Amino acid sequence: xxxxxxxxxxxxxxxxxxxxxxxxxxxxxxxxxxxxxxxxxxxxxxxxxxxxxxxxxxxxxxxxxxxxxxxxxxxxxxxxxxxxxxxxxxxxxxxxxxxxxxxxxxxxxxxxxxxxxxxxxxxxxxxxxxxxxxxxxxxxxxxxxxxxxxxxxxxxxxx
Numbered sequence: 001x002x003x004x005x006x007x008x009x010x011x012x013x014x015x016x017x018x019x020x021x022x023x024x025x026x027x028x029x030x031x032x033x034x035x036x037x038x039x040x041x042x043x044x045x046x047x048x049x050x051x052x053x054x055x056x057x058x059x060x061x062x063x064x065x066x067x068x069x070x071x072x073x074x075x076x077x078x079x080x081x082x083x084x085x086x087x088x089x090x091x092x093x094x095x096x097x098x099x100x101x102x103x104x105x106x107x108x109x110x111x112x113x114x115x116x117x118x119x120x121x122x123x124x125x126x127x128x129x130x131x132x133x134x135x136x137x138x139x140x141x142x143x144x145x146x147x148x149x150x151x152x153x154x155x156x157x158x159x
Contacts, residue, residue, distance in 0.1 A: 003094050004141045005042070007035030007077030014071045023069035029061075032093045032106050035077030043081070043089070043134060044127040054121075056110040059088070062149045067103040074098055081138045084131040086122040087112050088152040092144075107150045 010031050018024040023031070045056060069075055075095050082090040088111055095103045114121040123131070 002142045002144060003078035003080045003092070004138050005039050005079040005081075007039060007079055007093075009074055009076045010034065012069055012071050012073045012075060017071050021070065023073075025063070028063060028065075028069075028095065028104055029106075031075065031095060032077055036079060036093060039079040039091075042130070044123075044130040049127070053115045055113050055115055056089075057113050058108055059111050060109045060150055061106060063104055063106045064146070064149075065104045067097060067101060069095065069097070069103050075103065080141060080144075081131065081135050082107075082148065083152050084128070084135055085152050085154050086128070087120045089131060090150060090152050092148070105146060107148060109150050109152055 012023055012027075012031075016023055016027040016031075040056075075097060078094050078096060080092045082092055084090070088109060090107065090109050093106045093108070097103050111120040112123045112127070113119065122128075
């Protein structure tokens with residue numbers, strides 16, 4: 001399995017499709033966003049954590065469309081943590097067809113943010129440990145069969 005974290009299943013409706021008859025690009029993002037809440041909670045981004053004044057902001061995103069998605073399709077979302085550092089993390093998300101073919105792949109680089117200061121900041125030890133644990137599990141998954149376009153840079157002492 002390339003994407004070890006299973007998100008949610010979503011029925012694509014007519015209102016989610018554009019004039020070309022397939023899932024609109026904005027709705028692609030919404031489907032992936034709606035499906036990622038459990039994934040982010042398991043990373044440590046819980047309501048309690050947000051209430052402490054921390055969050056994450058998307059710094060960069062890339063979507064690759066591979067197969068069309070149409071109204072009436074019941075798709076599912078899935079996720080994989082790719083890398084993490086003291087302030088940043090990188091993950092992939094996919095929309096899968098009912099036949100489990102990858103319809104689209106999205107990559108995200110996010111920053112850990114102190115909401116009071118509105119600045120990136122190092123993750124606390126517990127959050128970082130949760131991410132490291134998930135990363136080690138996700139590295140056991142099947143090799144990605146596509147090229148990643150994003151990454152996070154780490155200084156030598158962060159490796």
